[in-house]
Amino acid sequence: MSTTQPAQPSQKFKLDRITNGRITFLALHGILDETFEGQKVAESVRTKKIVVSLREVRRLASWGMAEWMNFLRATADRDLYLVECSTYAVNQMNLVTGLMGHGKLVSFYAPYRCGSCSEEFETLMLVPVERASLRDLPDREKACATCGGSARMDRYPATMCKELTERAVFDIDDEVVEFLRTHLNYDLAPDLNRFRAMRRVSKGNVYLRLSGNIAALPAELLAKASEGTTVVDMANILFDPEELTAWRSYVKEAMVSVASLQLLDCPPGFLEAAVRPEDLQTKLKIRTFALQYFCPTCNTSVKGIVDVAENLEQLADGAVPVAYCPTCQSALVPRAAESVLLLRRLPARERDPELDAFVARTRAVPVDKLEDCLVARPAKPARASAVSRFIVVAPLAALVLLSSGVVLYVWKQRQEPAPVAGATAPVIAPPATPAFQRPDWINSDIPSAGFCQDLTSRLVCVGVSSYRRTKEEGMADANDAALEELVIAIGVKISEPFFQDNVVAGYSAARTKAFAALQATEIDRSSPAYAAADDAVRKVRRRxxxxxxxxxxxxxxARQADWYWEEYKVEKGAGTEYLVFVRYDISTDAVKSLVERYSATTQVNGSAVMTAFPALAWQYPDFTGGAILTKVGGPLAGAVAPQQIVMAAGDQRVLDAGGLARRVEDWKRATGDLALTVKAGDGPAKVIQVHH
Incomplete structure (x- = not known):
């Protein structure tokens, strides 16, 4: 963590590029506008590892944000790292869903303000180093270098710290670690626990060198890297006998495509824990495995490597090969032998001098000379002719033309199979320029996404629908996406401690999980998994x-500022589907009012409550609104507790803090008990009785 004075970046966009071995470093400067051509920049990068510095980014114009999303899409198969993110970039990542994309946020600048002298300064937050304490950092004070007073972190980076604690922990490639150490002076070191898989292929033989914890092994990706006769070098792996699910999945998938799967230098205990007898009856072979021996003379432990081919007869008899101490030449005693039954079942393998020589040569090759299996390789382009995919677009301003029977066409290229030989397909030429283009307020076309952007006098929130069969469905979908994103933007702007600690922490994780499930299934929108994930997101957004x-x-x-739709031919089968965009403009005063409404505390007969935040619907399936208790006293003491949500009083639904206050005042003037429907934790809401 280092402290600097805030940088003063220039306005004009500029891109600096450095290629260092297998890493490309891009530094973006100024305002990202139409001069930043995201896809072209991505396509010009030849390396699989990209480090992007956002230190000097001043602002993202509408076109710039769209181009940034294009850059993210075009680098989807690359290992992308975001470093030195400016305060502005951090603010935008908080407000715009998907702006970080698949990038790994390594470092960002957090602004601090001194409470005594109002001095402002920035501190570089190194995420891998600070990860364990990220959630607590916003509450910690830093000493002001000017007056020695106490300075606190700004709310946007504070929110980012909490968001990062809920994102999956990522690994940094070893080469990238070294680059960051030497070029940015980051105090980082390679993670020896991180799973790695390196490969070399020769004449139908594959050598895989694994290292790190195989609990994180990506089974499908590694299976695709296995073909022909695959030799897996296990010498540097770490494993937990209770966490072998990923390994078992890999073996199952690899067995389908390989001719033979051979394990090399399996660590002690691995065969008994991870290899099943039925595996050895098919394509799995064990080349060598390690055993722990003990020397009674030297009183030391020694690891010995057993070559199955050379010791097959002994192993078939259930005997552990004899070994001698390298120091005193005494006979060693096996300390933790593998299962005798398993040793007897180890199969012989055919002698293959060419394969043996290939393995011996490749084991001596440095890791940086091998292919990284975990970095996705670009797919080979399909051999197909380009056939136009029909789109109809209609912005709100063009509806009058549509009502007069005028149809507007825009054409978009899409790769589809070439027509069958002999068949004559009509050739439809697209117009030179489309009659209409997307409005400039559309910065992203990611389905089921939303984003909000702070402008001078208003907050603009845009929702994008999923692909829907009718415009009406798309309109409803996009409308909810925009307003739900408004709710999230309001939550970011609320700095009240109880809200940040108890409310944001509650809904953020559930929301992130729901969108991750949707994103993971988008590759096949016809699958039941996608339908379920899409339905789950849609229903919670509506609530x-x-x-x-x-x-x-x-x-x-109450009213949309604008909307726009596009009609596409469905990718499978006949018919069309719609992608709809909806925009809301919320005035600065309205935003301020919403922030105050959901952060203000209302006194209710000795207790304190806040209007329950709508986004809690992500956390609680049965949440329909109410008032959340921040402090309990008076007649409610003992009946309810802080953080519980009152959803109804008697037979009347509670919508906000004021509604609960009115219900309690009515009860005080009446006789009898007050029945409150209270939501506490993940369990169902319960009715409790409050006595006079």
Whole structure:
């Protein structure tokens, strides 16, 4: 962690590029606008590892944000690292869903302000180093170098710290670690526990060198890297006998495609824990494995490597090969032998001098000369002719033309199989320029996404639908996406400690998990898994919006500022589908009102409550709005507890803190008990009785 004065980047966009071995370093400067051609930049990079510095990024214009998303899409098969992110970049990542994409955020600058002298300074947060304490960092004070007073972190980086604790832990490639150490002076070291897989192929033989913890082994990716006769070098792996699911999946998938799968230098205990007898009856062979021996003379432990081919007769008899101490030449005693039954079943392998020589040569090759199996390789282009895919687009301003019977066409190229020989397909030429283009307020076309952007006098929130069969479905989908994203943007702007610690922490993880499930299934939108994930996101978004409209008051926008739709031919079968975009403009005063509404505390007969935040619908399936208790006292003491949500009082639904206050006041003037429907934790809501 280092501290600097805030940088003053220039306005004009500039791109600096350095290629260092197998790493490309890109430094972006100024305002990202139409001069930043994201896809072209990505396509010009020849390395699989990319490090992007956002230190000097001043602003993302509308076109610049769209081009940044193009850059992310074009680098989807690369190992992408984001470093030195400026305060502005961090703010945008908080507000715009998907702006970080698949990039691994390694470092960012967090601004601090001194409470005594108002001095502002920045601190570089190194995520891999600070990960364990990221959640607590926003609450820690730093000493001001000017006056010695206490400075606190700005709310946007504070939110980023909490968001990062809920994202999956990522690994940094060893070469990238060295690059960051030497070029940016980062105090990083390679993670020896990280799983790695390196490969070399020769004449139908594959050598795989694995290292690190195989619990993180990507089975499908590694199976695709296995072909012909595959020799897997296990000498440097780490394994837990209770965490072998990924390994078993790899063996099962690899057996389908390989002619033979041979394991080399299996560590002690691995055969008994990870190899099943039925595996040895098919394509799996053990070349060598390690055994632990003990020397009674030297009183030391020695690891010995057993070559199955050379000791097959002894192993078939269930005997452990004799070994001698390299120091005193005494006979060694096996300390932890593998299962005798398993040793007897180890199969012979055919003698293959060419394979043996290939393995011996490749084991001596440095790791940086081998192919990294975990970096996705670009797919080979399909041998197909380009056939146009038909799109109809209609912005809101063009509806009058459509009502007059005018149809507007835009053509988009799509790779499809070439027509069958002999068949005559009509050739439809696209117009030189489309009649309409997307409005400039559309910065992303990722289905089922939303993003908000702070402008001078308003907050702009845009929702993108999933592909839907009708415009009406798409409109409803995009509308909910935009308003739900507004809710998330409001949550980012609320700095109240109880809210950040108890509310944001509650819904963020559940929301991230839901979108991750949707993203993981998008590759096949016809699959039941995608349908289930899409339905789950759509239903929760609808509930979030309903709660917002019920509790947000007059500040909730009632009308869209604009909308736009595109019609596509479905990828499978006949018919078309729609992608719809909806925009809301929320005034600065309305945003301020919503922030105050969901962060203000209301006193209720000795207790304190806040209007329950709509995004809690992500966390609780039965949450429909209410008032969340921040402090309990008076007649409610003993009946309810802080962080519980009151959803109804008697037979009347509670929409907000004011509604609960009114219900309690009515009860105080009446006789009898007050029945409260209370949501506590993940369990179902319960009805409790409050006595006078």
């Amino acid at each position: 979030v919006v309903e709660i917002l409209q019920g509790s947000g008051g007059a500040a909730v926008p």
